[in-house]
Amino acid sequence: MLSVIGTILTLNFWYENAFLAFTGLIVAVSAYTILKPDPIFPGQDDPTGNPDDWTLGEMRKWLSLRGLEPSPNATREELLERIKLNIRAPRVQQQQQQQRRRQ
Numbered sequence: 211m212l213s214v215i216g217t218i219l220t221l222n223f224w225y226e227n228a229f230l231a232f233t234g235l236i237v238a239v240s241a242y243t244i245l246k247p248d249p250i251f252p253g254q255d256d257p258t259g260n261p262d263d264w265t266l267g268e269m270r271k272w273l274s275l276r277g278l279e280p281s282p283n284a285t286r287e288e289l290l291e292r293i294k295l296n297i298r299a300p301r302v303q304q305q306q307q308q309q310r311r312r313q
Contacts, residue, residue: 261293269293 256275257268264272269289273280278296280289 261290261297264293 253275254271257264257272261269261272266286266289269286270280272293273289273296276296278292280292284292
C-alpha cells in the first residue's frame, strides 16, 4: 500500500512540475514578446529593382504595403502607372516607426 501512495505522490509532483515548467515557458515568451520592440516574425521586404521588371504579384504587394489597395481587375499597365506615380512618395508608416524607435 505504501508503494502505491509513493507512486501517486511521485506522479503528482511530476505533473505539477511539468505544469509549472510549461507555465514558466508561456510567461517567458509573453514577456519577450511584450518587451522586445521588433516583431518575432518580420514582414516581407519590398520588391526591389526596376518596377518594369516586377511580376503582377510584386506590384500588388508593393501597393498594398503602402495602403494603396489595387483593384483586382487592374491590368499590369495600370498597376505600373500607379507604382511610378507613388514610388517617390515617402512611406508614412515607416517614418512613424523610425520616430518611435528614436524616442
